[in-house]
Amino acid sequence: MKTLLKKEFKFSANALSYIFLAAAFMTFFPGYPILCSAFFVSMGIFYTFQSAREGNDILYSALLPVKKGDVVRARYIFVVVLELIAFVLMTAVTLCRMFFMSNAAPYVNNALMNANFMSLGFSLLVFTVFNCFFVGGFWKDAYKIGIPFLASSIATFVIIGIAETLHHLPGLEALNTPLGMLEIQLPLLAVSAIIYIVATLISCRMSVKSFERIDLTL
């Protein structure tokens, strides 16, 4: 598995997957739907799937002395590691905004979602949707990337729409406070983290099963 991971990160990965990690810093943007940063990070990961498919990576990997299931697991670990790096960067930017910049004019007058623990929770949900719809969808035939990415993108924008709407509803304003109502925001972040972990594990397990079932064409 260690060797497969080395291959994923050094050999198969598209450079754009790493470059798009910088989208995590979009969390600084005021007046911009900050959850789009998670979407752009996942789009960066999409490029690795695209270039790996163009490179016939599935054939190459299937010929290597590894279990077929490990090929899938290694790719999931690659995806999760990039998402977690992005999440750490987003968390750093969010903490910066929460503790040092919350009184800055562009953030005070921000009509859109603020950077807080709630937005971090929603970012994890964006990654969850990507892992289930796109990554899970890809391994159904280990070839198609268009439809899974479309499905993933639609689900992502539904989540972004919900996140951007919720705090405008009466009684839910607390979800948008940069440094308040932590007793609500932190548990919701924890719930999002649990959903991310459980859904990604289930998606990985289902992908291993479907990849082991499909017939590979050379």
Place this chain on the structure above:
Amino acid sequence: MEKVLEINELCKTYPGFALKNISFSIEKGSIMGFVGRNGAGKSTTLRSILNFVHPDSGSIKIFGMEFKNSEDVIKQKVGYASSGTDYYPRKTLGQIIECTKMFYPTWNDSVCSHYLDKFNLDPSKKICQLSEGMKVKFHLVLALSHGAELLILDEPTSGLDPVSREELVIIFKKLAKQGVTILFSTHITSDLEKCADHITYIKKGEILASKSTESFLADYAPAITTLEDIMVHLEIEEEE
């Protein structure tokens, strides 16, 4: 003699085509020619051996093991080369070698350099800059460098010039003497006459014969003496 590959009653049905009860085995150090027309089921059989295609029924044992339980162990001992198949066309041969060797504890750099030189392959070239024949040679370099004990070759000589084909035939004979087992699908039957110990003939998804080359040729002698003529005879006979 130790059996390296044993296929028993292998069946796989596709719409419009089926492999029916494919059974044959190969002994260590032998070269088996897997012969049949285009679409007869050669590649599907080879893909089943590699676990790329999942049979509906039947069993495949490689070195006495089944893929289900020992996939990674089996693949350490198996090399595959095929014409018309490539991966990472924009990477250089050197990059692919560097990545591939990480997976094989048995990888031998001097063997790799030897065959790269022998086949005139430049490691700084990209896969997309190679001809089909050169790609097959590169796949062979990878297989030989990790000391594969079973080589599965799908039409390896079909894109090669006569000199390169002759070179390969000599290499195959040498490898077989060293105990490497070779399963070699082709319809260029003249290559098989030079090196194959056994012939397995497949027609419309069924094995017609699997026996020693002498015995296979003897079945049609004296009227027909070459594999090519036997193939034509077997295929035309039905059409008539």
